[in-house]
Each structure stands twice: as C-alpha cells, then as structure tokens.
Amino acid sequence: MTSVTVYGSGSWGTAYAAILADAGCSVTMWSRRAEVARAINEEHINSAYLPELVLPQRVRATDDPHEAGAGAEIVVLAVPSQTLRDNLVVWGDAIEGEAVVVSLMKGIELGTTKRMSQVIEEAGSVDPQRIVVVSGPNLAPEIAAKQPAAAVVASVGKNARAKVAEASATPYFRPYTNGDVIGTEIGGAVKNVIALAVGMAKGMGMGDNSMASLLTRGLAETARFGVRLGADPQTFLGLAGVGDMVATCASPLSRNNSFGFKLGQGMTLAEVVADTKQTAEGVKSCESILALARSVGADVPIVEAVEAVVHEGRDPKDLVSLLMTRALKHERS
Numbered sequence: 001m002t003s004v005t006v007y008g009s010g011s012w013g014t015a016y017a018a019i020l021a022d023a024g025c026s027v028t029m030w031s032r033r034a035e036v037a038r039a040i041n042e043e044h045i046n047s048a049y050l051p052e053l054v055l056p057q058r059v060r061a062t063d064d065p066h067e068a069g070a071g072a073e074i075v076v077l078a079v080p081s082q083t084l085r086d087n088l089v090v091w092g093d094a095i096e097g098e099a100v101v102v103s104l105m106k107g108i109e110l111g112t113t114k115r116m117s118q119v120i121e122e123a124g125s126v127d128p129q130r131i132v133v134v135s136g137p138n139l140a141p142e143i144a145a146k147q148p149a150a151a152v153v154a155s156v157g158k159n160a161r162a163k164v165a166e167a168s169a170t171p172y173f174r175p176y177t178n179g180d181v182i183g184t185e186i187g188g189a190v191k192n193v194i195a196l197a198v199g200m201a202k203g204m205g206m207g208d209n210s211m212a213s214l215l216t217r218g219l220a221e222t223a224r225f226g227v228r229l230g231a232d233p234q235t236f237l238g239l240a241g242v243g244d245m246v247a248t249c250a251s252p253l254s255r256n257n258s259f260g261f262k263l264g265q266g267m268t269l270a271e272v273v274a275d276t277k278q279t280a281e282g283v284k285s286c287e288s289i290l291a292l293a294r295s296v297g298a299d300v301p302i303v304e305a306v307e308a309v310v311h312e313g314r315d316p317k318d319l320v321s322l323l324m325t326r327a328l329k330h331e332r333s
C-alpha cells in the first residue's frame, strides 16, 4: 500500500486525500489546526471545507508536520501558493529524501514570479525528476461528491508521474500523464485570473457571449504567455488548459469566479476579501502573473485589466473599456 502525506486540509487537500484513499493508498493529512485533525480522526469529516464528504477510515490526520511526513513515499502539497515557501522551510526535513512531491497549487509566487514546482525545487531542495504537478477541471466539491473528472499529472520524471497517476486513479478520477510542467502550471494559475474577469462580467449582468469571449481570449493569452516560457502549446488544448478554463469560468463553485462576481455586483475589494473564506489564488497571483508575462514580453490584456481592478483600484466597469477599445488585431497574433 502506497503511503502518502497530504500537507493542507482545505478543500482540495481533503478531496484529493479521499481520492488517494479510494485508490488504495494509506493517507496522512497535515492540518494547520489541531481541531481539524481531531475531527478527521474521530468523525472522518472536515466540516469547514467539505461537510458532506465522509473520509475513508484509512485517512488519518495530525497537526504535527514531522509526524505527518514520516515514511511517506508521496508527499502532496495543498496550501495557498503564497505560503508554500515559508511552509517548506518548516517542513523541509519532514519530507523523506526519496519521496515524490506533488503540487496541487495553482498560483505564481509574488516577488519571485516562480511557479510552485520551482518553489518546491528551491525551498524544498527536491530534484525536478521527483516533482509532479496535478491540475485540471477539478472543483473540489464535485470531486468530493465522486462526480467523474479527469486531470493532468505532469512531471519531467517519468517514474514520478506514473507513480502519482497510479496512486490517484479511481472510478471517478482519471489522471493523464504529461511531461509539460510549465504549461500545466501556467494553465492552472492563469485560468484563476480569467475566472475573476468572467465573474466580474457576470456580476455586472453580462451574459454568455461575454463569458465565452473572455474564456476564449483568456485561453489565447494563456497559451501565448506559456509558450514564451517554454510550454508546449498542445497543453493548453488539454485538461490543464481549456478543461480547467471552462470548469472554473462556468462554475459558481469556483472561488475565483465568485470573488469576481461579488466585485462585479459592486462590493468593495475589502468587503469581498472579508466575505471569502477559502483561497482565491487569482487575487494575489494576477500581480505575479502580470510581472512574469511582462518579463518575457507576453501580452496578457485580461490579466492586466483584472490586476488594475484588484490592485490599482479601477472600477470593474472599466474592464469593458480596458479590453474592448484596444487596437484591432489578428486573432492569432
């Protein structure tokens, strides 16, 4: 039985722990709060995040990061992206030397503009051959309800990605392996920002034409940007690209989409932040994504417009003029 540790007991960490257990792994979760670990052990429920999900008995939890990591063959990281580096400093020696390290996170680090796999390599001293990124259309509440979904399991390490795919394949979760870590991570991070834009548009009363236009042009700028970083353009036609873009932009379950919706409806940024209990990665990552895109000369107008609303105090209504009055251009330029 493969032994797996999941650091992070939020929505996705918890749903992914259930996948791993259903696939036959023995799973230990690290919870930041002792009461969350206690409830998982005694009631098999994580009520703050996924109250409907009854976790399998073989999922255990602890708030001690060293106890959590002991003996794990696979270590899964599922905390907010901006906290990863500091956490890895604390957890570093808890992660076994040969363990495969999986990122579930969809963000870009502020300041360094690094992808999560790069942060794991640097701060966790992990060989890229052992780093795996899991991404795709995977809204945690739907996965927790065991609704069928597929995902990409990307790594430059063939053994590592095969091991993680094997460890997380269930009748309701189908992993596909891929070697394109850059494209997989960029797809996951940028779609959160596009979902913020779509949410704002919906919140302002716009319909499906606006949503589809933002989604499609959002995918175009994601691919243009990703390719500048060295991604395979085909990745953006797959689960970590169009797949996740569609799920996140279409679903009210998406925290980024909902965050944008509330802004579009007229709530202030401070009000929406106070009203949002879970992680909406695009809110912070739009800034680092924009910085990274500018550093490689990629034009990302939707990301730029979202960043102007979220970080520079522009009114969401300005989104329309910011995007619609730009110089005309070829669809594929």
Ligand SMILES: NC(=O)C1=CN([C@@H]2O[C@H](COP(=O)(O)OP(=O)(O)OC[C@H]3O[C@@H](n4cnc5c(N)ncnc54)[C@H](OP(=O)(O)O)[C@@H]3O)[C@@H](O)[C@H]2O)C=CC1
Residues within 6 Å of the ligand: 008, 009, 010, 011, 012, 013, 014, 031, 032, 033, 049, 078, 079, 080, 081, 083, 087, 104, 105, 106, 107, 138, 139, 140, 141, 277, 278, 279, 281
């Ligand atoms: N939810 C989803 O549907 C999906 C999410 N993802 C990605 O997974 C990642 C994790 O998201 P998700 O689980 O949804 O987030 P949640 O907001 O649901 O949970 C965050 C988890 O991280 C913990 N946490 C918060 N701050 C810190 C910190 N400073 N140090 C350590 N732990 C901390 C929280 O603990 P506490 O409860 O104590 O606050 C909680 O366990 C994100 O990058 C997200 O984009 C990817 C695919 C699907």
Ligand SMILES: O=C(CO)COP(=O)(O)O
Residues within 6 Å of the ligand: 106, 136, 137, 138, 139, 140, 192, 195, 244, 247, 248, 253, 254, 255, 256, 257, 279, 280, 281
């Ligand atoms: O990444 C996700 C679905 O694939 C979850 O999106 P949100 O973080 O916006 O909820």
